[in-house]
Amino acid sequence: MTTDTGKTREYNLSAEKPRIDGTLKLTGGADYAADRNLPNQTYGYPVTSTITSGKLVSLELDEALAMPGVLDIFHHDNFDQLSRSPNSFADENLTSEPRLPFEDNEIHYQGQYIALVVADTLNHARAAAMKVKANYERSDEFLTDIKALDRGEGELPGEEQPGDASSIGDADSAFESASVKLDHRYSIAQENHSVMEMHASVAQWENDMLTIYESSQGVVFQRNALSKIFGIPPEKVTVISHFIGSGFGSKLFMWPHAIMTAVAARRLGRPVKTVLSRTQEYLATGYRPTSLQRVRLGADDSGKLLSIHHDGCNESSPAGKHDDTVSGATPKMYDCGGNAAVTNRLVTVNKCPPCPMRAPGEASGNFALETAMDELAVKLEMDPLALRKKNFAAADPTSDLPWSSNHLKECWDDAASRFGWDKRNPTPGAMQDGDEIIGYGMATQSWEAMRQHCSARFGFRADGSLLVACGTQDIGTGTYTIVAQTASELTGIPIEMVDVRLGDSQLPSGPLSGGSMATSTVLPAVSAAFDEALSQLKSLATAEGGVFENADPDTIEIQSGKLVQGDRSVEITQLLADNQLGLIDGEASAQPGDEQNQYSFRSFGAVFVEVRWDPGISRLRVARVVSTIDIGRAINPMTARNQVEGGIVMGIGMGMFEQAEFDQNGYPYNNNLADYILPVNADMPKVEVDLLDYPDYRHNAFGARGVGEIGLTGVAAAISNAVYNATGKRIRDMPISIEKLL
Numbered sequence: 053m054t055t056d057t058g059k060t061r062e063y064n065l066s067a068e069k070p071r072i073d074g075t076l077k078l079t080g081g082a083d084y085a086a087d088r089n090l091p092n093q094t095y096g097y098p099v100t101s102t103i104t105s106g107k108l109v110s111l112e113l114d115e116a117l118a119m120p121g122v123l124d125i126f127h128h129d130n131f132d133q134l135s136r137s138p139n140s141f142a143d144e145n146l147t148s149e150p151r152l153p154f155e156d157n158e159i160h161y162q163g164q165y166i167a168l169v170v171a172d173t174l175n176h177a178r179a180a181a182m183k184v185k186a187n188y189e190r191s192d193e194f195l196t197d198i199k200a201l202d203r204g205e206g207e208l209p210g211e212e213q214p215g216d217a218s219s220i221g222d223a224d225s226a227f228e229s230a231s232v233k234l235d236h237r238y239s240i241a242q243e244n245h246s247v248m249e250m251h252a253s254v255a256q257w258e259n260d261m262l263t264i265y266e267s268s269q270g271v272v273f274q275r276n277a278l279s280k281i282f283g284i285p286p287e288k289v290t291v292i293s294h295f296i297g298s299g300f301g302s303k304l305f306m307w308p309h310a311i312m313t314a315v316a317a318r319r320l321g322r323p324v325k326t327v328l329s330r331t332q333e334y335l336a337t338g339y340r341p342t343s344l345q346r347v348r349l350g351a352d353d354s355g356k357l358l359s360i361h362h363d364g365c366n367e368s369s370p371a372g373k374h375d376d377t378v379s380g381a382t383p384k385m386y387d388c389g390g391n392a393a394v395t396n397r398l399v400t401v402n403k404c405p406p407c408p409m410r411a412p413g414e415a416s417g418n419f420a421l422e423t424a425m426d427e428l429a430v431k432l433e434m435d436p437l438a439l440r441k442k443n444f445a446a447a448d449p450t451s452d453l454p455w456s457s458n459h460l461k462e463c464w465d466d467a468a469s470r471f472g473w474d475k476r477n478p479t480p481g482a483m484q485d486g487d488e489i490i491g492y493g494m495a496t497q498s499w500e501a502m503r504q505h506c507s508a509r510f511g512f513r514a515d516g517s518l519l520v521a522c523g524t525q526d527i528g529t530g531t532y533t534i535v536a537q538t539a540s541e542l543t544g545i546p547i548e549m550v551d552v553r554l555g556d557s558q559l560p561s562g563p564l565s566g567g568s569m570a571t572s573t574v575l576p577a578v579s580a581a582f583d584e585a586l587s588q589l590k591s592l593a594t595a596e597g598g599v600f601e602n603a604d605p606d607t608i609e610i611q612s613g614k615l616v617q618g619d620r621s622v623e624i625t626q627l628l629a630d631n632q633l634g635l636i637d638g639e640a641s642a643q644p645g646d647e648q649n650q651y652s653f654r655s656f657g658a659v660f661v662e663v664r665w666d667p668g669i670s671r672l673r674v675a676r677v678v679s680t681i682d683i684g685r686a687i688n689p690m691t692a693r694n695q696v697e698g699g700i701v702m703g704i705g706m707g708m709f710e711q712a713e714f715d716q717n718g719y720p721y722n723n724n725l726a727d728y729i730l731p732v733n734a735d736m737p738k739v740e741v742d743l744l745d746y747p748d749y750r751h752n753a754f755g756a757r758g759v760g761e762i763g764l765t766g767v768a769a770a771i772s773n774a775v776y777n778a779t780g781k782r783i784r785d786m787p788i789s790i791e792k793l794l
């Protein structure tokens with residue numbers, strides 16, 4: 053088949069390979085943003101609002117300014133004039149909070165930055181920040197919990213987003229006439245991004261050029277945004293993010309701490325490093341917004357779906373709109389007789405802007421839909437897996453386009469058999485083991501397969517090594533590793549000889565590390581750049597006086613670091629030496645093509661969960677998780693499975709533990725890792741992940757659809773469905789904290 057590069061080549065990469073950067077990370081050799089120390093560096097520490105809504109009337113700074121080591125304090129009255137970023141995803145300059153730091157004296161949320169103290173050491177900066185006194189005009193009109201607005205029936209609260217509404221067929225009539233109906237509400241509490249590596253910026257100006265070291269999932273986006281905000285050409289801004297200690301979406305788009313750090317560095321003429329505290333992270337760098345959802349399903353007596361309605365509502369912020377579109381994927385999940393209608397609404401709350409969080413929107417929406425499907429199965433006295441199979445969507449119901457590749461049925465069967473679903477007793481509480489009541493639950497998993505444009509550089513060096521460079525990043529998922537594997541596979545040169553450069557906005561423009569699209573986006577660009585470099589090598593070899601003088605370049609192949617033509621061959625290192633070259637490299641781009649109009653690209657999977665409920669001690673635990681996922685080809689099954697496992701951990705967090713909580717003053721009281729409950733090792737059951745291997749060459753020549761997010765979807769629903777099977781209690785509000793079972 054013809055690929056986007058016009059070649060008829062298909063790649064057969066698939067190898068278990070530990071991360072090539074693992075040693076650097078484990079030995080402290082990886083230069084995370086906060087590890088960066090520059091000569092003459094200073095330290096920034098933000099001062100944050102302690103009210104939830106109102107106005108900042110004045111700051112009393114004298115005491116803070118007199119503290120040891122303090123260099124300056126930046127705030128509304130002395131801050132630089134900047135431009136707001138145009139803030140466009142399409143133009144790749146989106147920021148998370150469009151408001152500039154200290155833009156005005158309005159306070160929209162607790163944790164909003166009101167000043168930045170800069171001192172000679174971190175301790176000095178922090179100590180002085182504690183001495184800044186803020187006088188506020190406090191407003192008592194604020195909202196931190198959208199559930200407070202919900203009447204529990206009818207329309208969800210908030211403002212409808214017309215762009216989110218979509219429908220096929222006539223869902224209203226189909227629902228009205230259905231013999232079996234279900235209409236329930238669901239909610240998921242706010243989940244915080246609990247990244248291992250805190251957000252950090254280290255900014256330095258050299259003349260009018262800005263370099264900023266940042267923990268960023270998008271160096272190109274941040275470079276473009278800083279260029280607009282500071283009014284300097286993009287070439288004069290460099291954003292570097294060599295390693296990232298996870299991000300999950302909170303580091304996709306720049307936050308205000310980076311801007312204020314850059315301003316402080318310019319004003320002081322010295323590098324400034326700002327590292328957020330965990331509490332500042334929790335208050336000012338986004339979160340998965342609380343969502344309210346209503347799902348209505350109509351079916352006939354045999355379990356055939358006739359209609360799906362899915363209405364969603366998520367929190368947004370006065371400091372920046374965020375639409376999670378929780379119901380967006382629902383019409384693609386099942387054949388619902390051609391009748392589906394979805395909407396989404398936003399409610400403004402006094403918190404910092406929400407942002408994407410692993411499987412944004414879909415993980416939340418999937419919880420509601422997959423729980424509703426379980427409830428429908430109970431109503432029909434039907435096996436929940438059989439109900440799903442009956443409603444398998446053979447083509448994308450929203451477009452009637454064929455799936456590029458869809459092996460959901462095999463995922464269902466494979467996971468069910470490995471799990472032992474056939475041993476399930478559907479009667480709640482019927483399965484027991486000693487003091488524990490056992491529950492089985494399942495859900496379908498899904499995530500869209502996206503791809504973007506990308507450029508890359510590929511070089512052959514005189515010492516026999518390869519240089520592969522792309523302005524994307526590795527958030528820890530293994531991007532360095534799969535790029536190295538690809539380069540090795542293309543050239544026959546061992547992976548140890550591949551030098552992969554990522555995380556630098558000076559490199560050829562690469563995609564965000566998000567949306568599960570880095571693999572499908574970057575590898576085709578790497579291969580296009582390889583083609584470019586190879587054709588230059590062939591030109592050298594076929595030139596006058598060259599080893600294959602006058603040979604047809606198409607007859608030359610690359611094998612194990614050699615160019616081969618017929619029975620002749622030459623080491624590439626020899627070719628470079630003969631031509632007195634240190635490096636031959638090529639740069640090229642790749643982008644999705646016409647296939648986007650011919651197929652619907654989406655990954656599916658199935659997850660089965662066993663929970664155990666011990667009523668004597670009120671303990672709920674997940675005892676077993678089995679998941680089978682179809683992501684096309686896994687370039688590296690080891691790191692790919694690891695993504696699914698990580699997603700499952702987060703799914704257990706969503707289902708059982710995670711919720712940011714606010715008191716009546718809007719104070720977020722579990723704003724630290726001790727009080728914000730996350731799944732830890734002791735909570736983790738046996739997790740068995742299986743990846744099918746059906747390369748999706750319609751998506752790209754590597755057959756890979758990406759894997760970062762799908763593992764999280766379905767998990768909360770499967771837990772909730774298993775809890776019903778164990779206890780007979782239907783918990784529609786996540787997380788299932790113990791009190792909900794008492």
Ligand code: MOS
Pocket residue numbers: 269299300301302304408409410411412565566567568760761
């Ligand atoms: Mo993600 S929400 O793809 O960083």
